[in-house]
Amino acid sequence: MTAVNELKLAALEKYLSSCIEGFKGPIRAEKFYNGQSNPTFKLTSADGTYVLRRQPPGKLLKSAHAVDREYRIQKALEATPVAVAKMIHLCEDPTIIGSMFYLMEFKQGRIYWDAALPELSETERPAFYRSMNHTLTTLHCVDIKAAGLADYGKPGNYFDRQLGRWCGQYWASETQNIDAMNQLIDWLENALPADDGRLGLVHGDYRLDNLMFHPKKPEIIAVLDWELSTLGHPWADLAYTCMCLRMPQAAGGMSGLLGKDRAALNIPSEKDFVAAYCQQMELGFERIPNWAFYLAFSFFRLAAICQGVAKRAEIGNASNAQAEKIGAMVKPLATFALEIIANEA
Numbered sequence: 275m276t277a278v279n280e281l282k283l284a285a286l287e288k289y290l291s292s293c294i295e296g297f298k299g300p301i302r303a304e305k306f307y308n309g310q311s312n313p314t315f316k317l318t319s320a321d322g323t324y325v326l327r328r329q330p331p332g333k334l335l336k337s338a339h340a341v342d343r344e345y346r347i348q349k350a351l352e353a354t355p356v357a358v359a360k361m362i363h364l365c366e367d368p369t370i371i372g373s374m375f376y377l378m379e380f381k382q383g384r385i386y387w388d389a390a391l392p393e394l395s396e397t398e399r400p401a402f403y404r405s406m407n408h409t410l411t412t413l414h415c416v417d418i419k420a421a422g423l424a425d426y427g428k429p430g431n432y433f434d435r436q437l438g439r440w441c442g443q444y445w446a447s448e449t450q451n452i453d454a455m456n457q458l459i460d461w462l463e464n465a466l467p468a469d470d471g472r473l474g475l476v477h478g479d480y481r482l483d484n485l486m487f488h489p490k491k492p493e494i495i496a497v498l499d500w501e502l503s504t505l506g507h508p509w510a511d512l513a514y515t516c517m518c519l520r521m522p523q524a525a526g527g528m529s530g531l532l533g534k535d536r537a538a539l540n541i542p543s544e545k546d547f548v549a550a551y552c553q554q555m556e557l558g559f560e561r562i563p564n565w566a567f568y569l570a571f572s573f574f575r576l577a578a579i580c581q582g583v584a585k586r587a588e589i590g591n592a593s594n595a596q597a598e599k600i601g602a603m604v605k606p607l608a609t610f611a612l613e614i615i616a617n618e619a
Contacts, residue, residue: 281315281326282371289370290377294363296321311583312339312501316380324362328375330586342366343426344500345376347475350421356413359496383486383495389519389529389541396540401492403542404550406485409494410515411554414474414508423475427505431469432476433571436506437462444578447585449601454608458574461615467564472509478502480511481518481528512551513568516544517576520569520610566619573611577604 287299298320306314317324329339342364349361360379368374391399418424428435441459477484479502486496521530536543542550549560562568584601 281328286326286371287319289365290319290363293365294377311579311586312341312344317377323380325359325378325380326375327378328371329368329373331372339501341374341376341501343503347423347426347500347503348378350423351416354412354416354421356416357409357494357496359498381486381496383489385483385486385498387483387529388523389482389531390523390534390539391541398492399540400542402487403547405487405492405494406482406515407547407550408554409485409497410477410480410511411551413477413480413497414511414555416475418473418475418505421475423505426475426503431466432473432506432510433567434466434469436510436575437466437571440575440578444581447578447582449581449584449588452605452608454605454612455574455577458570458577458608458611458615461612462567462571462574465564465567465570465619467567470507472507473505474508476504476506476508476511478504478506478511478514480515483529508555509562509568510572512548512562513565514572514575516547517569517572519544519547566614569614569618570611573607573614577607577611580604580607 281303283301283303287301290297290301291299301317301319303326304316304318306316311330312327313330315326315328317326327341327344329341345361345364348358351358352360359381362377362379364374364376365371366374386393386402391402394402416423418426437459444455444459477497477500479499480497484497484499485494486498487493488495518528519531521528522532523529523534531539531541534541545560548562548565552558552560552562580600580603583597584604587597587601
């Protein structure tokens with residue numbers, strides 16, 4: 275077992291027993307192997323079950339894997355209508371297990387990995403997508419000042435800032451020259467919309483498999499994986515969610531609806547999903563201006579993330595066993611974006 279997939283259980287047990295009231299060993303750790311660029315473990319102890327989420331050990335890209343930010347935003351959101359797991363403890367001392375980590379409650383629920391929701395009936399599926407949409411608008415309506423998150427991101431044009439950040443991340447982890455990515459970056463730089471002043475909390479990776487549903491009801495009981503969260507433009511989350519639903523059924527560990535008959539599945543179309551979001555946010559329109567840019571940017575950012583996973587696989591500290599396959603998605607993702615630009619811009 276590699277360092278990224280293991281925990282120093284003796285040291286961890288001693289530490290948690292000293293700083294968490296009522297914590298009792300021994301502990302047993304089981305890694306969640308689906309997704310998670312930050313390695314995530316189920317901890318079973320004598321007093322209960324927890325989830326531990328840590329930075330990968332070893333050298334990391336600048337600003338990546340900030341589990342302290344994940345802890346902060348979820349802790350802040352506990353006092354809002356946004357469903358999150360309860361935060362228990364943040365350990366910023368990397369000497370305990372080899373990297374910074376946090377502990378949170380273990381919630382029992384359902385996570386769906388296939389966007390077509392084959393486990394559900396035609397009559398059940400719409401409610402799950404409505405819940406997904408409603409939770410997104412709930413997040414985007416959070417009062418950032420009241421939540422103590424007014425400094426959670428930088429001011430200014432979010433997309434300009436994000437484009438610069440992810441170009442930097444992509445070039446820092448580049449393993450080969452990909453012409454489609456070069457073309458996409460050029461287009462995004464020249465098509466950048468003017469800042470319209472919209473600002474809110476954005477999740478950054480809002481998709482079906484990052485949502486935990488109630489065991490028996492179409493209610494979201496926890497939004498997971500806040501690694502990419504920040505203050506930014508709400509439409510970035512909306513476009514990213516729609517991008518995920520445009521993907522093939524199995525694309526780098528992500529499940530989309532490309533080629534699926536949404537009407538037959540009784541899953542809302544992208545047009546209806548966006549219109550429902552706009553109505554709940556009281557935007558006064560049903561179509562997002564510059565929609566092709568937001569979609570293309572989402573594909574670009576995901577491609578940059580995939581390239582980072584490939585780089586970590588190359589140096590041996592990738593959490594996901596499918597890291598090389600995820601890295602192979604960079605060119606196809608960029609190509610998807612260029613097709614959107616050609617057909618919809």
